[in-house]
Every structure is written in C-alpha cells, then in structure tokens.
Amino acid sequence: MGLRLGIPIDWLEDYSNAAMACSACNSFNNHFDALDVTEPPQTMDEFYDLRDAVFRARLPGVQKAQEAERGFFDRLPKNSPAE
Numbered sequence: 001m002g003l004r005l006g007i008p009i010d011w012l013e014d015y016s017n018a019a020m021a022c023s024a025c026n027s028f029n030n031h032f033d034a035l036d037v038t039e040p041p042q043t044m045d046e047f048y049d050l051r052d053a054v055f056r057a058r059l060p061g062v063q064k065a066q067e068a069e070r071g072f073f074d075r076l077p078k079n080s081p082a083e
Helices: 023-027 044-075
Strands: none
16 A cells, blocks of 8 residues: 555655564555555655554454464464473
C-alpha cells in the first residue's frame, strides 16, 4: 500500500516505522488495502496516522491468525521432561 500510494521509501523503512511482529502479524494479509486512501500523506505525522489506522483495521484479522497459530501449536504432541 505504501509504495502504491507514493509514500517515500525512507519513511517506510525508517526505524520509527519498524516493529517486532509474530509470524501471524507478519504474514496476515500482507497486501492489506481495506482503507479508502487515495492520496499519500504529506507529513510524517500523517504517515503515522495512516499506519496506525491500517493497524487498527488489520487487528481483528491478525488476532484470528494468532488464534489459529496458537491452536496449531497446542495440538502438537507435548514432550515430557527428561528424567
């Protein structure tokens, strides 16, 4: 979404835009485009507002992906501790 909107790459790659993310967050709908945005932000504050709006819109889907991931690992056989 960022590149298609013409957001400068240095804004997208800035450390202030970086976040640690679990695999569910990293992989869920990576090409998210549910917001009706046609104009790129003109300032870093507008960019952060857009980034935060995207996060809020993605959050329910990310939470479902996390639940599915947790369920997968919960179904794996448990190893008993070494005696």
